[in-house]
Amino acid sequence: MSDSKLTAAILIVSDTASQNASTDRCGPALKEVFESDERGSFAVSEVKIVPDSTEAIQHFIKHNTDHADPVNLIITSGGTGFAVKDSTPEAVSPLIHKHATGLVHAMLSASLAITPFAMMARPIAGVRNSTLIITLPGSPKGAKENLEAILRQLPHACQQAAGADSRELHVGGVTQLEQDAGLRRFMTVKGMSVYNCEIYGHVHGSHKAPVPHTKSESHPQSNDPNAGPSRRYRSSPYPMLSVDEALQLIQEHTPSSKAVMRLVDEALVGSVLADDVKAVESVPAFRASIVDGYAIKLPSSGKSVKGIYPVAMISHAQAGDIASLEEGSIARITTGAPLPPGADAVVMVEDTVLKSNTTDGQEEKDVEILTDEIVRGENIREVGSDVQAGETIMKKGEGITAIGGELGLLASVGVRQVLVYHKPVVGVLSTGDEIVPHDRLGDLRLGEVRDTNRPTLLTAIQGSGFKAMDLGIASDKPGALEEALRTAFTHVDVLITTGGVSMGELDLLKPTIERALGGTIHFGRVNMKPGKPTTFASLVLKNPTSGARITKLIFSLPGNPASATVCYHLFVFPSLHTASGISPPGLPKVTVILESAVRCDKGRPEYHRVAVTAKRDGILYANSTGMQRSSRIGSFKSANALLCLPAGKGMLSKGDKVDALLMGQIVGYIDA
The missing domain is CATH 3.40.980.10 (MoaB/Mog-like domain)
Known part of the structure; x- marks a missing residue:
């Protein structure tokens, strides 16, 4: 054999995988077979996926065989069954110059040893120009088993197909070829020729047979549907877990939680923050009144002065420019409205009386302030007094609930998007x-x-x-x-x-x-x-x-x-x-009092559907929803919890305390 590796191309024939490559399991499985071969005879040059199309299959084969530098081996997977769209053998067969029926026989023999449904397969193998072509089943398991059954003979077959000197290849005889491939030859036992079971073992018997290091029951496998009902498991191969x-x-x-950026809107409810959130803006962003009344500029004494003041302007809770307030005049102001520049405090409307109106009678002209106890900053919400820009308002791991407080907080400080767990x-x-x-x-x-x-x-x-x-x-x-x-x-x-x-x-x-x-x-x-x-x-x-x-x-x-x-x-x-990053995960567990006796199952813990209510004594009580047969979805009618009943406890009596997992809200209180 040449020191350089032989080249292999893999073609996956599947309508589904051609539309979404992530669904393909055969390509990676076949590539792994070549890569895990300790002899390292082949290098995979290409893995391509095409639909169940004769034209697409033939185009791939011709592209890899009909030129001066062809690949040594083409493996196809899929389209070899009896389905209407299965046409791989029909697409490949006209392109074959020399058929390799021995390879087909070897693959079928290996598959039939596993399942009788292998007789439904339609593989073909042969040579086009100097390239060996083999068709395999479309299931990852079947494709892998078929390829492994013939893998050790393929380097020799490909060398011959590529035109290597046959005398040089066979100079050591068949025995030497078998040894080079790591194969045991047929043995004669009581007049019958049989193949040694250690196909991939050493030629000489100096090594012990391989011994598994794990028990098969630790990695059970499901039924093989191809085995038919007469050979299916009569009991589950999977261990019974608690x-x-x-x-x-x-x-x-x-899989661990993955962080994604999301807009701050109603769709955020139920999400968990993947990072701390800082306020973009201060709240309030301006000095605002917390009462309805009159903004006033205080004298140097720092306290209000009783007396009659002209109403110089009006400030409502709406956007717009406001003129500066001069000492000796006041501005009528509503709750939440911005203070005029120069204002020091707000006098509540309750501490004033109207003295006169404008000539048209529509507005206030003069107002009397009745107190001299108003001090600087009174009845004013200062900039950032609720939240300062740059302040951390929510921490990683906190959730956005449907109550609305978290979403309102984010919106109030100008946060437009946050990092949450997907x-x-x-x-x-x-x-x-x-x-x-x-x-x-x-x-x-x-x-x-x-x-x-x-x-x-x-x-x-x-x-x-x-x-x-x-x-x-x-x-x-x-x-x-x-x-x-x-x-x-x-x-x-x-x-x-x-x-x-x-x-x-x-x-x-x-x-x-x-x-x-x-x-x-x-x-x-x-x-x-x-x-x-x-x-x-x-x-x-x-x-x-x-x-x-x-x-x-x-x-x-x-x-x-x-x-x-x-x-x-x-x-x-x-x-x-x-x-989603929600912790602790799962339903919350509470302790409830049984309102009636409940029977436990002898052999298995049971999750009994109940309606949990709260009485005015502050204790939770559970009522069974009736017959608990697994087919009866009616047992979930009105149920908001699963009663955790232990196995083998006989009857639990009315008044017993039992754990329950809450699935929904506890509706209201009932009289004790």
Whole structure:
């Protein structure tokens, strides 16, 4: 082999990824296979994404093969299945001069050892001019497995295709070639030829077999949908975590808050400041009267003098120039109006009497001041007496509430924009072929279910102060679900899905997240009632604008409406707080008194929906909202709290004290 590296070009065939490159997981996965090969045979010269277009595929191949300096290897990913748009084999096949059926057989054999659905693949391989071309599946996992199955033979194949001297390449025989590639040859066992299982091991048996250093149960993997219902898991591979353990993982994997500049307007409500804010202007910006009365210029004694004074001018609370006030005259002034230059104090109207009017009777002419106790500065609000320009008026970490005080303060001192923590955009996607829009006209057909979760969660998100995006309903079909998830992440920071997280053959969310999208599932079961199959995952994508890696979160909640709503408040809400800089995150916990007996679940802690009210004795009381079945969204009617019931405690009696998580306001007081 030459000392220089062989060149490889990667072509991703995908309508979705061609519109948004950040959704592509195959390109990085294939590039990583080449880069992690310890032999370092290939250097990736290009990774390109094109739509499912025969013309685009053929143009890429011809561009990289039909000139004096072609690449040695072209790997394509995508478009090799049976979907209507899958046309990669049809685009590539006419361009092949020599077909390489052995490579195709090797890839299919490797895939069939993993899943019988590999027989549905349609890969082709062959040589055009001096370039080897191989088509791989469109899923990151499948593409990676296929490439790894043949990677060690590819340098030799590419060298031959490029015109290397075949005698020199084979001078050591097949055994030498296998050793150079790090391969073991076929062995004969009881008359049968089998391939040694240590494909990537050393030729000599002096080294021990590799030993894993972690247990498989510490990193469980979801069902393989291609395995079919007969081979699906009969119990969840995910360990059962406590609620506290699940919350800890959510906090660990929620991206840290990011600061953004925002205008000071009503949309700022609910945001948290990412930096201190200083006043741009002093308040008040001018000397102003705090009463209705008369501005006066005091004599050198510093006190007012009783007597009759002519009204020289009028100052209202409006913009405009004001003449200077001379000693011996006064100016009528209203509350908040600027003092005339030269004025020292304001006499309240209550300390005066009218002595005469102007000749037309419309205005005051002379006013008598009845007191001589008015001193300099009395009834005047001095410049900056409320807030001085440059003074810190709000500190980092403080929030902008809906009460209005913070927004009013910022507006009053001339602050036009502030640095706050970005509030994540949350998308809600229902899943399942049985789900129909809640407002669809007509009766339900057998098996159909109205979509309760989506409108309920959208309302809860908006009520929590976050922007919610309605993503509709996704089919249970693997391809449709994957496309819906990829599209969702072009619009949202956090995705909430409902349904498809249990153990059924059509519960495809976990496999799609993990196997198709390359996401990481941090937990897949929680010891709680309701909401045991709640799943939390994260996915790292590339920002199409900046190229930076960004983390998206996925909360896959159960399909039952009450379960989904409980899990939103318990798990999603604190994550949104953390991402927005709100501390402490999550629902506030209070102690309540039970108004009636409540039964605890024997095996799991339960989050029982209750209505909490305050009596005039200042104590909070909780009333159950009735039957707590996980499918009964009616248990949330009038509920403003989740009662935290411990497992295995039997009955809790009326009058017992229990912790509760407040989801909403406590409405008014009732008689004790």
